[in-house]
Amino acid sequence: MPDVFADLVGQDEAVTELRRAAAAAAAVLRAGAVDRAPALIAAGDADALDGDTPAGGVDPAAGMTHAWIFTGPPGSGRSVAARAFAAALQCVHGTGCGECPGCRTTMGGTHADVRLVVPEGLSIGVNEMRALVLRAASTPSGGRWQVVIIEDADRLTEAAGNALLKAIEEPPPRTVFLLCAPSTHPDDISVTIRSRCRVVPLRQPPATAVAEVLVRRDGVAPDVAQWAAAAAQGHVGRARRLARDPEARKRREAVLAVPRRLTGVGAAFDAASALIEAAEAEAAASVTEADAAERAALETALGAGGTGRGASGAIRGAAGQLKELEKRQKSRATRAQRDALDRALVDLAGFYRDALTMALRAPVAPVHTDTAALAGAGAQKWDAEGALRRLEAVLACRAAIESNVKPRIAVEAMMLALWKG
Numbered sequence: 001m002p003d004v005f006a007d008l009v010g011q012d013e014a015v016t017e018l019r020r021a022a023a024a025a026a027a028v029l030r031a032g033a034v035d036r037a038p039a040l041i042a043a044g045d046a047d048a049l050d051g052d053t054p055a056g057g058v059d060p061a062a063g064m065t066h067a068w069i070f071t072g073p074p075g076s077g078r079s080v081a082a083r084a085f086a087a088a089l090q091c092v093h094g095t096g097c098g099e100c101p102g103c104r105t106t107m108g109g110t111h112a113d114v115r116l117v118v119p120e121g122l123s124i125g126v127n128e129m130r131a132l133v134l135r136a137a138s139t140p141s142g143g144r145w146q147v148v149i150i151e152d153a154d155r156l157t158e159a160a161g162n163a164l165l166k167a168i169e170e171p172p173p174r175t176v177f178l179l180c181a182p183s184t185h186p187d188d189i190s191v192t193i194r195s196r197c198r199v200v201p202l203r204q205p206p207a208t209a210v211a212e213v214l215v216r217r218d219g220v221a222p223d224v225a226q227w228a229a230a231a232a233q234g235h236v237g238r239a240r241r242l243a244r245d246p247e248a249r250k251r252r253e254a255v256l257a258v259p260r261r262l263t264g265v266g267a268a269f270d271a272a273s274a275l276i277e278a279a280e281a282e283a284a285a286s287v288t289e290a291d292a293a294e295r296a297a298l299e300t301a302l303g304a305g306g307t308g309r310g311a312s313g314a315i316r317g318a319a320g321q322l323k324e325l326e327k328r329q330k331s332r333a334t335r336a337q338r339d340a341l342d343r344a345l346v347d348l349a350g351f352y353r354d355a356l357t358m359a360l361r362a363p364v365a366p367v368h369t370d371t372a373a374l375a376g377a378g379a380q381k382w383d384a385e386g387a388l389r390r391l392e393a394v395l396a397c398r399a400a401i402e403s404n405v406k407p408r409i410a411v412e413a414m415m416l417a418l419w420k421g
């Protein structure tokens with residue numbers, strides 16, 4: 001029976017470290033040490049203890065610490081790792097067996113002592129963080145640990161980061177914080193938070209490992225799994241979508257048709273519009289349903305349509321709450337659009353990367369096997385230099401959007417650069 005770490009694809013070193021930490025955490029609980037003294041590694045000492053902990057004769061807490069950062073490229077499994085580790089901490093055997101109630105409820109997202117923060121807007125606000133920190137300080141109802149998982153910790157606002165820092169600096173004895181971020185660069189995570197956490201770096205999983213998990217876990221046919229794993233460039237979730245969702249495949253094909261559509265200035269602008277609109281449509285499809293459900297739930301909770309004494313005051317309050325909801329939903333939609341556009345740009349970058357490696361005759365497999373012939377033709381026409389310039393144009397577009405250049409402006413500039421070369 002696969003345990004909770006089974007879906008962490010191609011991350012053997014990280015899994016070894018997390019297993020050891022979970023075992024140490026279980027030993028701490030068994031020894032009853034946790035409530036007597038701050039037995040977990042004191043803040044800031046975590047780094048000194050990275051690496052092997054000799055068995056026996058050491059403080060059982062040595063393998064464990066109360067604040068962790070999981071880093072790695074998108075799709076490498078940061079949040080999968082955090083959730084698996086949370087399950088192992090709640091596991092009644094202390095191993096992450098995958099079968100006990102602690103493991104099962106954590107993996108199912110219903111464990112009372114595991115809180116997951118998924119920012120839906122562009123950033124995590126200070127109020128949300130304060131409330132979370134407060135709840136995290138309570139005694140775990142299951143008798144083990146209070147675990148707080150913060151996905152996209154790089155999207156914390158500065159004030160929220162400070163609220164979190166305070167909690168990490170003076171952690172309640174039974175609370176464990178698991179942060180996920182692309183890297184430990186100061187742009188992603190503040191230096192002070194980073195200095196209080198142990199870092200678990202995840203790598204981009206190899207395509208063979210991704211294909212293997214698609215076959216084993218999702219029942220995808222081996223040849224489809226191999227194609228999807230390569231096309232997704234190490235992004236496990238994306239590989240699964242490509243393997244199973246025909247719409248996702250269609251969108252990818254449309255993106256990869258861009259290079260041959262760039263025949264002139266007008267075509268470049270058309271291609272930019274098409275790319276932006278496709279991202280908008282994809283984002284709308286992903287959030288519309290959630291938006292409507294949330295609004296209906298809020299209206300029900302507010303008892304829409306009430307009359308009588310006090311109703312007008314209630315309506316004023318309700319209008320405020322609806323407005324707040326709309327604001328949140330708008331910010332979520334913006335983020336979904338950016339994510340969709342970014343996925344498209346990563347696909348496009350893969351195409352020019354293929355052209356570049358072919359021009360250099362590098363002995364590596366193409367990212368997009370289905371457009372390899374087209375990339376080969378590009379390699380002949382542009383040479384390595386031209387392919388590299390185009391690849392750089394795509395990467396520059398991603399960077400520009402990341403630094404808040406309007407997506408349409410950035411994409412138009414990119415398309416012109418791709419056309420001109």
Ligand SMILES: [Zn+2]
Pocket residue numbers: 090091092093094095096097098099100101102103104
């Ligand atoms: Zn278990």
